[in-house]
Amino acid sequence: MLPFKLVYSEKYFLPIGEHVFRADKYRLIRERLLGEHIADESDFLTPQPASESDITLVHSPHYVSKLMEGALSAREELQMEIPYSPQVVDAFMLHTGGSILAAEHALQDGLCINIGGGFHHAFPEHGEGFCMINDFAVAIRVLQNRGRIRRAMTVDCDVHQGNGTAAIFGGAKQHSAMLPSSSPATLGSRSGVSMNQSPAEDVFTISLHQEHNYPYTKPPSSIDVNLPDGCVDADYLAWLDNALSSGLRQFDPELICYVAGADPFCEDQLGGLNLTMEGLKQRDELVFRVARARGIPVMVTYAGGYANHVEDTVAIHCNTVVAAAEVYKATASPR
Numbered sequence: 001m002l003p004f005k006l007v008y009s010e011k012y013f014l015p016i017g018e019h020v021f022r023a024d025k026y027r028l029i030r031e032r033l034l035g036e037h038i039a040d041e042s043d044f045l046t047p048q049p050a051s052e053s054d055i056t057l058v059h060s061p062h063y064v065s066k067l068m069e070g071a072l073s074a075r076e077e078l079q080m081e082i083p084y085s086p087q088v089v090d091a092f093m094l095h096t097g098g099s100i101l102a103a104e105h106a107l108q109d110g111l112c113i114n115i116g117g118g119f120h121h122a123f124p125e126h127g128e129g130f131c132m133i134n135d136f137a138v139a140i141r142v143l144q145n146r147g148r149i150r151r152a153m154t155v156d157c158d159v160h161q162g163n164g165t166a167a168i169f170g171g172a173k174q175h176s177a178m179l180p181s182s183s184p185a186t187l188g189s190r191s192g193v194s195m196n197q198s199p200a201e202d203v204f205t206i207s208l209h210q211e212h213n214y215p216y217t218k219p220p221s222s223i224d225v226n227l228p229d230g231c232v233d234a235d236y237l238a239w240l241d242n243a244l245s246s247g248l249r250q251f252d253p254e255l256i257c258y259v260a261g262a263d264p265f266c267e268d269q270l271g272g273l274n275l276t277m278e279g280l281k282q283r284d285e286l287v288f289r290v291a292r293a294r295g296i297p298v299m300v301t302y303a304g305g306y307a308n309h310v311e312d313t314v315a316i317h318c319n320t321v322v323a324a325a326e327v328y329k330a331t332a333s334p335r
């Protein structure tokens with residue numbers, strides 16, 4: 001039995017037909033976790049769908065009513081890049097309920113993983129890039145609304161920038177500067193870190209992503225790390241370590257929402273970074289170790305993953321659970 005819970009529903013499946021986004025990955029992850037005895041049945045929690053009043057804490061009532069009534073324009077549906085149906089809306093509401101449940105259990109157990117969610121390209125007024133509802137932004141607002149937390153940090157390690165999250169929580173960008181301690185010599189001069197000097201008061205957003213990739217307009221996060229094409233494990237981990245230290249020097253969150261995208265993988269169809277499967281597991285361990293050492297609860301969502309072979313995406317997502325088990329099973333912090 002794991003020292004934390006996994007949130008999953010068979011209804012996480014999104015009926016979107018033949019698609020680069022393999023919506024059956026959630027079921028395959030659960031089957032692999034059970035098949036390899038990484039988890040057992042008792043580790044899983046079943047979520048309830050989020051309510052309309054939950055999602056309107058982030059999304060505009062106008063957008064929400066269009067989702068509920070099937071009134072998106074053809075252009076809006078095109079921008080979403082997945083076909084609209086009421087069943088797809090139901091699935092997104094369930095992923096969002098899963099993120100709310102995971103956030104609550106993270107506060108209780110120190111960590112909780114939603115085997116879904118991470119839809120970071122959803123904006124208050126529209127969806128895009130396979131994302132209809134920004135599930136973890138909603139979870140943050142719901143927990144704030146319940147008085148459970150005041151301050152949260154998002155740590156987005158999907159290969160694509162978290163533009164929706166940045167738009168939801170970000171403020172106007174004042175100016176950019178390189179982090180004082182951040183210039184690994186191996187990185188090209190085009191890559192760099194942008195610091196938004198006036199982050200939202202209650203939510204601090206960090207995004208590590210490939211600079212030359214979707215989304216081509218990147219609203220400022222509190223910290224954006226724009227990685228060069230082909231970035232390898234060691235450089236990636238150095239940038240992540242740096243961004244986490246910098247973020248946690250500036251901001252003291254009561255919850256971290258970790259967006260553990262599988263698409264920085266070297267064989268991803270929609271990504272141009274060069275991380276190995278082992279490097280991605282080390283990435284997860286780094287986030288968990290830093291959070292655990294500081295006593296900050298972490299809720300995890302899975303976001304993207306479009307490897308040439310779906311079993312690689314599934315293995316990367318399962319490794320996130322393995323990494324968490326290794327870090328959170330340790331009974332005492334290392335001296």
Ligand SMILES: [Zn+2]
Pocket residue numbers: 158159160261263303304305
């Ligand atoms: Zn992605």
